[in-house]
Structure formats: structure tokens, C-alpha cells
Amino acid sequence: RIMGRLMNRHNAKLNGYAVRQLELTPSDRILEIGFGGGVTLSSLIAGAALVAGVDRSREMVRRANARFSEAVSAGRAIFREGNVEELPFEAASFGKVCTVNSIYFWSSLDAGFAEIYRVLSPGGRVVVGFLPKERMHRMDLPTDIFTLRAPADVVTALTKAGFSDVRIERPEPTTPWNVVIATR
Numbered sequence: 001r002i003m004g005r006l007m008n009r010h011n012a013k014l015n016g017y018a019v020r021q022l023e024l025t026p027s028d029r030i031l032e033i034g035f036g037g038g039v040t041l042s043s044l045i046a047g048a049a050l051v052a053g054v055d056r057s058r059e060m061v062r063r064a065n066a067r068f069s070e071a072v073s074a075g076r077a078i079f080r081e082g083n084v085e086e087l088p089f090e091a092a093s094f095g096k097v098c099t100v101n102s103i104y105f106w107s108s109l110d111a112g113f114a115e116i117y118r119v120l121s122p123g124g125r126v127v128v129g130f131l132p133k134e135r136m137h138r139m140d141l142p143t144d145i146f147t148l149r150a151p152a153d154v155v156t157a158l159t160k161a162g163f164s165d166v167r168i169e170r171p172e173p174t175t176p177w178n179v180v181i182a183t184r
Contacts, residue, residue, distance in 0.1 A: 011039070011100070011101065012039070014100060014101070014129045014131075014177045014179070015039050015040045015100050015129070016043075017129070017169075017171055017179055018040070018098055018100050018127050018128075018129035018179050019040050019043050019044065019098065019127075021127045021169060021179055021181055022044075022096050022098055022125065022127055023125075024044070024047035024048055024096075025047075025048075026047070026048070026049060027048075027049050028047070028048040028049060028050075028095050028096055029048070029049060029050045029052075029093065029094045029095050029096070030044055030048045030050070030051050030052070030094060030095070030096045030097070030098065031051075031052045031053070031054065031087075031089065031093070031094040031096070031097045031098070031119060032044060032051065032052070032053045032054075032097075032098050032099065033053075033054055033055075033084050033087075033097065033098070033099040033102055033116070034054075034055055034056070034084070034099055034100075034101070034102025034105065035053040035054075035055050035060065035064060035079075036055060036057070036060055036101075036102075037060065037063075038053075038060070038063065038064050038067060038068070040098065040100065041053065041064060041067075041068060041077075044098070045068060045071050045076060045077055048096075049076065050075075050076055050077070050078070051071070051076065051077050051078075052077070052078040052079070052080070052089065052093075052094065053077075053078070053079045053080070054079075054080050054081070054082045054083070054084070054087060054088065054089075055079070055081065055082075056081070056082070056083050056105070057081070058081050061079045061080065061081045064077075064079040065079050083106075084099070084102070084106050084111075084112035084115055084116070085106065085107060085108060085111040085112055085115060086115065087115045087116070087118070087119050089119045090119070091118050091119060092118075092119070092120065092121040092122070093119050093121075094119055094120055094121065094124060095120070095121050095123075095124045095125070096120075096124060096125050096126070096127070097116050097119065097120055097124070097125075097126045097127070098126075098127045098129075099126075099127075099128055099129070100128075100129035100130070101129065101130055101131070102130075103128060103130050103147075103149050103154065104130070104147055104148065104149065105147075106147070109149070109153060109154065109157035110157050110160060110161065112157075113126075113157045113158050113160070113161035113163070114161045116161070117161045117162050117163065117184055120184040121184070122184055123183065123184065124183070124184040125181065125182070125183055125184075126158070126163065126181070126182050126183075126184070127179060127180070127181050128154060128158075128179065128180045128181075128182075129177060129178070129179045129180075130149060130154070130177065130178060131176060131177050131178075132149065132150055132151050132176075132177070132178055151168055151178045151180065154178075154180050155168065155180060158180065158182045162184070163182035163183060163184060164182065164183050164184075165181075165182060165183045166180065166181075166182040167180070167181055167182075168180050169181055
């Protein structure tokens with residue numbers, strides 16, 4: 001429990017920073033990839049016209065549909081089971097995409113960013129938050145579940161997918177996590 005609380009506290013700062021980098025407007029259509037427990041969904045739903053979410057876990061999708069049932073009923077939220085390599089949405093469906101702490105579970109950065117590029121409208125923004133490989137390397141994570149990612153690998157994959165203005169942002173130079181922002 002203590003470790004879980006510490007992780008949630010640490011992740012709350014990363015999630016909050018990533019959401020601020022989206023620069024939400026009331027007309028935004030946003031996709032969150034790997035929403036898990038839905039930590040950012042409340043703020044996204046409060047600040048945008050439509051929030052869609054995709055998660056690998058059927059249980060997380062069920063919970064999100066129940067927790068945000070009012071927004072779902074109003075047509076302001078959609079939650080689907082799926083993965084980043086095959087997003088269950090039409091091309092150019094969203095103006096912004098956010099994903100935090102999910103890239104470790106992607107089978108391919110190239111395939112994932114190609115799909116994000118596909119579902120983003122021209123001029124759309126993607127925000128990717130994660131702990132870099134050098135920080136996670138010390139954690140002894142199971143390699144059959146986690147693929148550690150270096151910031152340079154994320155930047156390279158975004159550029160290869162066709163994104164521009166790719167940059168790494170941190171609130172302070174000593175911040176242990178990265179938020180990579182790019183434009184379609």
C-alpha cells in the first residue's frame with residue numbers, strides 16, 4: 001500500500017503536467033491511450049468536448065464506463081478495449097492524444113506512433129509521459145511485460161511516424177520523468 005501511494009503521488013505530478021501540456025480547450029476531442037484507473041479522465045472530461053479512451057484491460061474499460069456513465073450517456077466520453085497498435089477509431093478523429101506510463105507495454109513504438117498519427121487530425125498534438133529507461137532500469141521489472149524506453153527512442157519513433165516539432169519537456173531539469181510533445 002505504501003509503495004502504491006508513493007507511486008500514485010509521483011504519477012499524479014506526471015499526469016497533471018502531461019494534461020497541462022495538452023492545452024485543453026472546450027472544443028477539443030481527446031484520446032487517452034492506456035487510461036488504466038482513470039486518473040486523468042476527470043480533468044480531461046471537464047475540459048474537453050469529447051474524451052475517448054482505449055485500454056487493454058476489459059476491467060478498466062468497464063470501470064471507466066461506470067464511473068463516467070453520465071459523460072458516456074451524454075456522448076462526451078467513449079471507452080473501448082484495444083491497444084495502441086490497432087486503435088479502434090477512424091482516421092483524424094482527435095485533435096489531441098495523451099498517454100502516460102503506457103509506452104512500456106507497447107509491442108512497437110513505430111506501430112503505436114503510426115496509429116496515433118493516423119487518428120490525429122492535421123495540426124493535432126500528442127503528449128507522451130514516461131519514466132526513462134535509465135530511471136526504470138533500477139526497478140527490476142519483468143522484461144516479458146515491460147519494455148524500458150529511452151527518451152531518444154521515443155523522439156526517433158515520433159519523427160519516423162511523421163510528427164514535427166518533437167520536443168521533451170520537464171517542469172524542472174531535475175524532474176525524473178519526461179513528457180514528449182509532438183505535432184502532426
